Amino acid sequence: MGRAPCCDKNNVKKGPWSPEEDAKLKEFMDKHGTGGNWIALPQKAGLRRCGKSCRLRWLNYLRPNIKHGEFTEHEDRVICSMYASIGSRWSIIASQLPGRTDNDIKNYWNTKLKKKLLGSTTMAGVGPPPRAPRQNHHQHRPVLLPYSSSPHSNYSNFFPGAGALLQQSAEPLTLQAQDHYMLGSSGSLNHMNNNNNGASAVQLQLLHATAAHRQLQVKEECGSGGAMIAFGCGDQQSCSSSDGTQYAGGQYVHGGRHHGKEMSFDNNNGYSAYGVYGSGAGAV
DNA sequence: AATCCCGACAACCGCGACACG
DNA sequence: CCGTGTCGCGGTTGTCGGGAT
Numbered sequence: 001m002g003r004a005p006c007c008d009k010n011n012v013k014k015g016p017w018s019p020e021e022d023a024k025l026k027e028f029m030d031k032h033g034t035g036g037n038w039i040a041l042p043q044k045a046g047l048r049r050c051g052k053s054c055r056l057r058w059l060n061y062l063r064p065n066i067k068h069g070e071f072t073e074h075e076d077r078v079i080c081s082m083y084a085s086i087g088s089r090w091s092i093i094a095s096q097l098p099g100r101t102d103n104d105i106k107n108y109w110n111t112k113l114k115k116k117l118l119g120s121t122t123m124a125g126v127g128p129p130p131r132a133p134r135q136n137h138h139q140h141r142p143v144l145l146p147y148s149s150s151p152h153s154n155y156s157n158f159f160p161g162a163g164a165l166l167q168q169s170a171e172p173l174t175l176q177a178q179d180h181y182m183l184g185s186s187g188s189l190n191h192m193n194n195n196n197n198g199a200s201a202v203q204l205q206l207l208h209a210t211a212a213h214r215q216l217q218v219k220e221e222c223g224s225g226g227a228m229i230a231f232g233c234g235d236q237q238s239c240s241s242s243d244g245t246q247y248a249g250g251q252y253v254h255g256g257r258h259h260g261k262e263m264s265f266d267n268n269n270g271y272s273a274y275g276v277y278g279s280g281a282g283a284v
Numbered sequence: 285a286a287t288c289c290c291g292a293c294a295a296c297c298g299c300g301a302c303a304c305g
Numbered sequence: 306c307c308g309t310g311t312c313g314c315g316g317t318t319g320t321c322g323g324g325a326t
Binding site: 014015016017050052053056057060061103104107108110111112 | 294
Binding site: 286287288289290291292293294295296297298299300301302303304305 | 307308309310311312313314315316317318319320321322323324325326
């Protein structure tokens with residue numbers, strides 16, 4: 001049995017959105033929100049669109065505070081550094097660039113940034129860090145956090161072009177770098193169990209293959225309750241993602257279901273990865 | 285002026301995973 | 306426990322506009 005289509009493709013409009021459709025969707029969202037169901041939304045809103053299409057349109061275009069246009073030097077560097085570290089996890093990268101969407105960043109990367117880097121160095125044989133099989137936000141996502149030995153982390157180990165780009169800037173992007181993988185401000189993994197229910201085992205595997213292919217694989221195994229792992233330091237962590245999830249002051253604010261994963265990147269403190277997994281009390 | 289090419293961006297599609305009945 | 310519905314992610318494709326020929 002195949003996957004059931006998410007909508008009646010014969011009765012659904014495709015292609016670019018008209019201003020009228022945008023207005024309808026925006027008006028509906030302003031009044032009712034998603035109502036917890038994107039699939040049913042177009043019908044309620046009087047749109048002949050697939051729910052997924054509505055969601056995409058809203059998240060990437062109609063949502064308030066969306067920023068379009070030129071990426072700044074700082075944004076370039078954040079994208080490069082994070083891509084060098086975590087690969088094409090656009091939603092995570094987007095969470096560090098307020099107003100930018102994952103789609104935006106993905107497009108920007110594919111059309112401009114990648115070429116920019118290619119122009120500064122060859123990418124032959126070099127790329128983002130090895131990527132674990134894709135896992136969605138609900139689940140236990142391995143986090144790859146490479147760090148170099150330089151105080152001003154040199155991404156060129158992973159992505160020479162990124163290093164070149166970053167070095168162009170007078171303002172170096174500082175990472176919390178030690179000669180090992182930095183997990184938390186103390187160098188240890190902060191593992192918090194949010195509901196004190198169900199011990200979570202966190203396994204760390206430091207895979208020091210070569211200097212150019214270091215990677216940290218964090219394997220997290222959670223019990224039935226939610227669990228949080230936190231990398232990095234500082235108490236100012238905050239982030240948001242395209243689904244409206246936000247993390248601020250130790251709490252998640254999520255517009256949807258009880259799930260989340262976030263990674264915060266701070267130029268001063270380095271990466272801070274958060275994961276609230278499962279549907280336990282930890283996932284607000 | 286017409287055509288081609290290419291870059292940029294919007295949108296689509298398929299998949300994996302969780303929630304829920 | 307299982308099946309279905311839904312969500313969200315990331316890769317890919319489609320479309321359009323501008324520049325080059």
